[in-house]
Amino acid sequence: MTNDTVISVRDASIFQTDTAVLENVNFDVLKGEFAYLIGRTGSGKSSLLKTLYGDLPLRLGDAMVAGYSLRKLSRKQVPFLRRKIGIVFQDFQLLPDRTVADNLQFVMRATGWNDRSKMKKRLLDVLMRVGLGSVETKMPHQLSGGEQQRVVIARALLNEPAIILADEPTGNLDPEVAEGILRVFQEINRSGTAVLMATHNYQFVEHHKARLLKCERGHLLDSAKETVRLSNA
Numbered sequence: 689m690t691n692d693t694v695i696s697v698r699d700a701s702i703f704q705t706d707t708a709v710l711e712n713v714n715f716d717v718l719k720g721e722f723a724y725l726i727g728r729t730g731s732g733k734s735s736l737l738k739t740l741y742g743d744l745p746l747r748l749g750d751a752m753v754a755g756y757s758l759r760k761l762s763r764k765q766v767p768f769l770r771r772k773i774g775i776v777f778q779d780f781q782l783l784p785d786r787t788v789a790d791n792l793q794f795v796m797r798a799t800g801w802n803d804r805s806k807m808k809k810r811l812l813d814v815l816m817r818v819g820l821g822s823v824e825t826k827m828p829h830q831l832s833g834g835e836q837q838r839v840v841i842a843r844a845l846l847n848e849p850a851i852i853l854a855d856e857p858t859g860n861l862d863p864e865v866a867e868g869i870l871r872v873f874q875e876i877n878r879s880g881t882a883v884l885m886a887t888h889n890y891q892f893v894e895h896h897k898a899r900l901l902k903c904e905r906g907h908l909l910d911s912a913k914e915t916v917r918l919s920n921a
């Protein structure tokens with residue numbers, strides 16, 4: 689693992705309860721890289737991502753994520769790991785009874801921010817980065833699905849993560865809206881944040897080429913090392 693490595697996984701097995709979903713997993717993600725994580729439903733994409741953000745324990749093998757060793761990760765360290773990575777899910781997971789600003793400030797307070805004017809500036813900055821102006825006083829239900837997902841991406845950017853882990857972030861969106869969300873991820877990536885995105889959207893993968901990691905028959909294939917086909921995905 690070098691300073692340029694955000695994720696480094698060596699000989700890892702990914703478990704759900706006592707079943708190894710993926711075995712012999714080896715890959716790195718470098719600073720500023722963009723990679724898609726593909727594979728059939730049930731092939732292990734979410735389980736891999738959950739392991740990377742400390743939701744599932746790493747029981748076999750080694751992995752470093754944003755400077756944290758997953759093998760040695762204690763429960764107490766999980767929130768610190770999560771400050772270094774941004775996580776975006778398919779279902780938007782905004783607090784429904786709070787404004788956009790409150791949703792973002794809630795996370796900022798939980799991660800150690802306390803200067804009100806800096807918080808305000810930061811939340812306007814991240815909203816701007818995802819292409820949203822003047823939504824901070826709105827409630828989530830007053831926004832479209834695409835706008836809500838942009839707020840979630842903004843929330844993931846608050847602490848300047850080295851990487852964003854996105855699990856099917858466009859799964860609930862219309863194709864054109866999904867395309868806009870992909871562009872937001874690409875823009876974020878261009879400014880230096882690595883992105884690892886699980887997706888079933890092969891339109892993206894075909895039209896916006898990037899490295900492919902594919903869960904297939906219990907293993908992780910990597911287009912940086914071998915040919916990875918979209919079919920049978």
Ligand SMILES: Nc1ncnc2c1ncn2[C@@H]1O[C@H](COP(=O)(O)OP(=O)(O)OP(=O)(O)O)[C@@H](O)[C@H]1O
Pocket residue numbers: 704705709727728729730731732733734735736903
């Ligand atoms: N909470 C759980 N408890 C036990 N087994 C689980 C759990 N979640 C997932 N699994 C199993 O682990 C395997 C991998 O599932 P996972 O959700 O990682 O796949 P996926 O590739 O993300 O699928 P999808 O594309 O449908 O989201 C599947 O066999 C699934 O049934």
